[in-house]
Amino acid sequence: MTRWAAIQARRRTMVLIVVALAGMLALAGCGTEQGTGRPGTSATPAALSDQLEVTGKHLDQAIAAGQSGDMAGLKVAYQDFNVIWMEIGDKIWFKSRESQIAIQSAIDNVDRELYRPGVTPDKDKTVQALQELRRVVTEQEAKLRGT
Numbered sequence: 001m002t003r004w005a006a007i008q009a010r011r012r013t014m015v016l017i018v019v020a021l022a023g024m025l026a027l028a029g030c031g032t033e034q035g036t037g038r039p040g041t042s043a044t045p046a047a048l049s050d051q052l053e054v055t056g057k058h059l060d061q062a063i064a065a066g067q068s069g070d071m072a073g074l075k076v077a078y079q080d081f082n083v084i085w086m087e088i089g090d091k092i093w094f095k096s097r098e099s100q101i102a103i104q105s106a107i108d109n110v111d112r113e114l115y116r117p118g119v120t121p122d123k124d125k126t127v128q129a130l131q132e133l134r135r136v137v138t139e140q141e142a143k144l145r146g147t
Helices: 003-029 045-067 071-095 097-114 123-145
Strands: none
Touching (some): 097 123
């Protein structure tokens, strides 16, 4: 490699590093309170419980699909639940760590049943895990509402 080619390669590497760092800094600030690095906590417990209520509807759809033997429908509804959970999980963490941990633990149980590598999910065990998750979500929703 010539000296000129080595300088150009080094320059491209530095540009990529700077671009990557700038992107990371921009993403780190998204969805956070100004200067705190924490997810926006302006969401009230009632608003979070409303969002949990919506996740519960997706869980109800997943349970109904599983009970009827429609595992594809179960997975779609559960993925819809997960999309919302990914949006509110951190917010719940900052309002009530106990609630977030309880829900995440129940999610982990569903994931273990539904996504075992190389194994077809057991319908009954998956539905049971979903029903337990639904129970936990309902319980934590009530706690966030203060009822």
